[in-house]
Amino acid sequence: MRIPKTPLIGIRVPALRAMGPGSMSSILNVALGVAYWLTIALMIVMAAAFVITLFLPMGPTGLIFSDESGGTEIPVSRAYILFGFGAFVGYFGGFALILRQLRRIILSLHIGDPFQPANVSRLKQIGLTLATVTGGAWIGQTLVARLARGEMDAPGLFDLVTPAFSVLVVFVLAEVFREGARLRRESELTI
Template identity: 55%
Template sequence: MRLPTLENLKGRLPAKGFRPRFALPLLRGPLRTLGPGSVASLLKIALDVAYVLLMLLTAGLLIAFVAAIFIPISNYNVTVTAHDGGLQQPLTQPLLLFGLGALTAWVGGFLLILRNLRLIFRTLTAGDPFRPENVRRLRAIGLTLATVTAGVWVAQGMVAAGLVPGQMDPQGFGELLTPIFSVLVVFVLAEVFREGARLRRESELTI
């Protein structure tokens, strides 16, 4: 039996640039960040799922808030714990309504933020991010985040001062640094998108 020589094998070797049939389609090109099938489209799906879940949670909290108005509350206590012990606080109807209302407003604020984020990522998935409406959406996100931050600060201060004095500390300025920084970043991004939309409009008029 004769072994095949190198000259005989040359005709059987695949040509240069041969790509096997089992190559994955996702590996044919670099991973895109914008457009259909990109990272933005995957994040858009995640935002859609989170938006639906948060909408269901908001609806459940609203139902609980309305039910707490008509259902009498009695003989219930809540325990507020601290480093040096705890405090037994009777669960009255005004206290329950305050807690449910504050929680509903907090979740509803993030629902509005997710709604605007979904619309922004819809334009990213379409490959057209610099639209004037995205500037308004980013500003709405910044205002909502600022309102939620201020509401949490006021609500925690009211609880610490009036409802459970000595058991809860109000928010300090250091705890507000991260939310304030986030609000400023969102407003800066809104200005970046506004400038991008202006440059795009000027280029279209030039063409």
């Protein structure tokens, strides 16, 4: 039995090659490079703000949380501000590590050997980093909600469902790459 073809709705997706100039991997490599260096720059800015706040004499500052009924001013100490800048340094640092590992995986694709054992460990590092960054962001949002004293809702456990599935997908991909590396090694031994 033949499956009927569905008619096109007028949207044409350009066919991209897998490798070479103008390919999807080249576009991804450029996008990952831009995102990597932007993340590094943001991390440096947050680290500089942390150091400046560490040595800048200041008293408690007022942070205003507002909604449709008005606003609430909450005094924020230097420790909270330092914690916030430190959390952003960790957040951007984690994503810089993820982007760096993704760029290395794309480089192995350019070489023509994506199923190498190093990519398995890279994917596992990405999964662990993603889990750590997600958990840290969830804890940070919970702390900010407590600081805001009812002006903001604390994140629930349901907010972790999608990130948890993305971490699981990365670990499944790591196992797929591990099996691909094993099969490639076996085929090299039989030839």
